[in-house]
Amino acid sequence: MSSLGDRRVRVRFEVVGALRGMLELPANARLLNISRTGALIESPLALPVESTQLVYFSLGGDEIGVETYVRHVRHMPKEGGPDYLVGVEFVSVPPALLHSIEQLALGASPHV
Numbered sequence: 372m373s374s375l376g377d378r379r380v381r382v383r384f385e386v387v388g389a390l391r392g393m394l395e396l397p398a399n400a401r402l403l404n405i406s407r408t409g410a411l412i413e414s415p416l417a418l419p420v421e422s423t424q425l426v427y428f429s430l431g432g433d434e435i436g437v438e439t440y441v442r443h444v445r446h447m448p449k450e451g452g453p454d455y456l457v458g459v460e461f462v463s464v465p466p467a468l469l470h471s472i473e474q475l476a477l478g479a480s481p482h483v
Contacts (some may be wrong), residue, residue, distance in 0.1 A: 407472055409460040417444050417455045430471055438462040
């Protein structure tokens with residue numbers, strides 16, 4: 372027994388099945404490509420494939436959160452440290468972001 376003693380003084384419950392959790396890891400990423408359905412992001416973090424992630428885009432000084440689904444991750448080693456190419460599919464896209472993507476397609480400056 373450790374010097375701290377038995378720390379299991381309360382009843383424990385067995386968890387059967389998957390438990391959902393949340394872990395927030397704020398890291399700046401670089402947007403490489405974007406469309407109405409998804410984006411390619413260069414990230415310092417490898418995101419789990421087939422996971423749902425909330426990605427924030429800076430749009431005209433405002434941050435817009437977009438729920439995404441990670442489709443693929445590719446490790447791209449660099450001199451300054453590991454980076455990953457992360458392909459995400461948009462689950463729900465706010466109208467303001469859709470408008471900016473359309474402006475990009477037309478060649479206008481959307482301030483993304």
